[in-house]
Amino acid sequence: MKRRSLLVSIGLFCLSLLLIVSCTTGPQTSPDATSSSPKVSLGFSAWPGWFPWQITADKGIFVDNKVKVDLKWFDGYLESINALNAKQLDANSQTLGDTVSSLAGGADLVIVLVNDHSTGNDKIIVREGINSIQDLKGKKVAAEEGTVDHFLLLQGLKKAGMKPDDIEFVPLETGQAATAFVGGQVDAVGVFPPFTTQALKRSGSKTLFTSKDFPGSISDHLVVTRDMVEQRPEQVQALVNSWFATLDFMAKNPDVSTEIMAKRAGVTIPEYQEYADGTKIFTLTENIAAFQPGDTMNNLPFAAEQFSDFLMSVGLIQEKPDLSKLFDDQFVKAAAAKAQPS
Incomplete structure (x- = not known):
């Protein structure tokens, strides 16, 4: 399992155009929802902050939010990044650093959600x-x-x-x-x-x-293509709503949730429970705060600039990408407004 590569070179980006997503283990597909829109292809791979997507699929939460999703598991995380860069995925679970690297390689991506911060698991x-x-x-x-x-x-x-x-x-x-x-x-x-x-x-x-x-140095996100944001924003919203509904399910059903995630991770339940403190899952309120400007690694615009500078300094990217359109918080804000009592 390859997880969360920071090096997404132009060469790999070009190679990814030839990538056949079917070479990964079989996709897991939620049941058909009532929406007439095309299915959303969502990638994820091995990381505690992304295993909740398995709960979303298994418990019909995508269906509840009226979005049809092909949830695709990747044994190799780098393969999922390449697939998103090549538009063979509509959305992927990946780090901020990887997404900055992808932008430098020519991809046009948007971060719409913070899944988590690594707080000791790396x-x-x-x-x-x-x-x-x-x-x-x-x-x-x-x-x-x-x-x-x-x-x-x-x-x-x-x-x-x-x-x-x-x-x-x-x-x-x-x-x-x-x-x-x-x-x-x-x-x-x-x-x-x-x-x-x-x-x-x-x-x-x-x-x-x-x-x-190194607080905030490793953050994980739902990243979508700009085409998704511009052409199918209602489906992006449904993905974001599904994520927070999944967190609600996990809070109410911890034992069932841990069993599902441990199975997806290929470890025992006690082993999976050891990972809990090493990942900080972000709440809705914490998501909204993360998208705001600031001067700490908890502020995504600041963190992206720091990553860009770092990647340049160690030669992993050749020039700083345009970060001005990388973040879009409209979806987490809409989710928060929906969650407010009437």
């Missing part, structure tokens, strides 16, 4: 004997190149006054990186659930730092 895990970030100097550190865990690693190095070439970076797919770490082939690894569980099985291993140490 981890840099190290072997016995490494007790500080400075101890990583000259060590082999594995992560999937361009993913947010690579980004987290670079953020940690920067905070410690180190440069990327102070370590021996080993680019490996996330699952392979965890395996290499457990096998003693590398000294440290950047991973996310469920691979954090695997990595920590190495004797003497421990977490060095996590996304909790």
Whole structure:
């Protein structure tokens, strides 16, 4: 499983035009709704903040909100990004950093919802004997190149006054990186659930730092094509309404919800429950606040500028994209107005 790559190059964007979405595991489709509009193709992949979409489909919440949805599961997160860039999806679950990268590569996308912030589930895990970030100097550190865990690693190095070439970076797919770490082939690894569980099985291993140490640095979103916003805004609204209805269902039915999400994640219920504190699901009120201008990483316009600068500084994008039309909060505001008592 590849999760949340920050590197979406123009080359990958072009290649994605040839991507055949059917190569992923079979799509999961909600029952037909009453709407006569075409189905919405919505992608998601392995991350605790996106597993609720499985509840939305399984419990008929899309149908309740009168939208027909093909919910497509991607084993490879990067494949979902490529599919959205190629307009083989109408919407996708992806990070802010990836979306900025996609804009730089020529995609025309809109963020309409904040699913969550990573508050500890992204981890840099190290072997016995490494007790500080400075101890990583000259060590082999594995992560999937361009993913947010690579980004987290670079953020940690920067905070410690180190440069990327102070370590021996080993680019490996996330699952392979965890395996290499457990096998003693590398000294440290950047991973996310469920691979954090695997990595920590190495004797003497421990977490060095996590996304909790960099608040707001990893945010996850519902991202749609601009065509969706301009041509089918009622369906975008239905997706947003369905998300918040799902959060209501989860609050009222925690056991059933956890069972569905654990099954989709391929882990046991106790293992899934360990991930709960590492992801902060955003409420409606928190969504509205996130879209406002400000000077913290909790303010999306500010965070996008910071990501753009960072991606430029490490050479992951060649020029800063136009961020002026990236965010559209009309849908979360409409959802909030609908939720107000009459």
